[in-house]
Amino acid sequence: MKREIIITSDGSTTIHLPDWNEQYHSKHGAIQEAYHVFIKSGLEHIVQKDISILEIGFGTGLNCFITYLESGTHHINYVGVEAFPVAIAEVQKLNYVSELNALENEAVFNKLHEVSWEEKHEINPHFSLTKREQFFKDIADEAAFHLIYFDAFGARVQPELWTEAIFQKMYTALKDNGVLVTYAAKGSVRRAMEAVGFTVERLPGPPGKREMLRATKS
Template sequence: MEREVVITGDGSSTIHLPQWNEQYHSKHGAIQEAYHVFIKYGLHHYCYSELDSESQLKVVSNGIQTARISILEIGFGTGLNAFITLLEAEKLKCSIDYYGVEGYPVQKEEVVQLNYPEKLDAANKENLFINLHDVSWEDRHSITSNFSLTKQNRFFSEIKEKEQFNIIYFDAFGARVQPELWTEDIFQKMYEALQYNGVLVTYAAKGSVRRAMQTVGFSVEKLPGPPGKREMLRATKKS
């Protein structure tokens, strides 16, 4: 399938698939979408609402007690969400175990065309972004002192973890082109993979998606969407 790196509305790049008229990130702004959907309403929401819970595992990093958070990304893709989360982990003083699932990994020649370190004012950390893609699949790697990455080359339907993750970034291609990724069967796997009080966030807001989430047991909220979208969804696995 033909693929091309293009520039989105906020100046950051993404990969466009002309045959599907689909891209890895919003054409209105890749970085804006990532921050709005996955950081603001996912990572920040969880940190500020859940980390005082006695159920949270505390770890010591450089002599400072921090929270350990486990994140599953459905659609590792360009690595943008992982890279921003790495940068946020430093600001939040938390320790993040990040798992990225991807059926069709991005190629190295595409990675070097992505301008995320520059647009995030993190050009001095470009080596970390490249490292996210260079490290081997299926193994756990310590990228920084408070961010580990495990990339898994498998399909979403193959996820079998139980109560392992605190947050899921659900960033699959849209239901218009891959409806099989937005079914009750897939969201049942997501529900089982989350710990109680864990959250799943996605840019999607279709009624069929919301109903599929609710059917498997999620409590679902409609939230303001990123630029170019009116709404998005956040699903919580209530205890």
């Protein structure tokens, strides 16, 4: 499938799939979306100091890198699941380090992509990363995470990733009172979440989207 690096509305890059007319991040602003959905509505909502995060769709590593930059005094155990890892050659064309004014952490961004898969790596004393090359349907974690970043491709192109079966796995993977955040706001997605037991909130969306969803394991 053809893949292109494009510039989104906030100046940051993403990967575009012309055959699907789909992007890894919002064309209205990749960095803005990541901060709004996953940091403001997700990470900042968690009160624990030690936080385990599961990312569904590790992709370009943007959400992971921003979480690292915003981790503060938290100790974060980050697990990123990706069925089709992004090639290093593509990663090198992304401008996240410069757009985030994070040149002093350029080595960290590169390390997130260069470390081996299926192993836990200490990025610094307060941030560890495990990358798993895995289909989402094969996730079998139980009560392991405080927070899930659900950043799969949209339901328009991959509806099988937004079903009750997948959200049951997410519900099972979360600890009690754990939270899942996603850019999506479709009624069918919300109903699938509620069907497996989530309490779902509609929140204001990032640029280009009216709403997003935050689901809590009650």
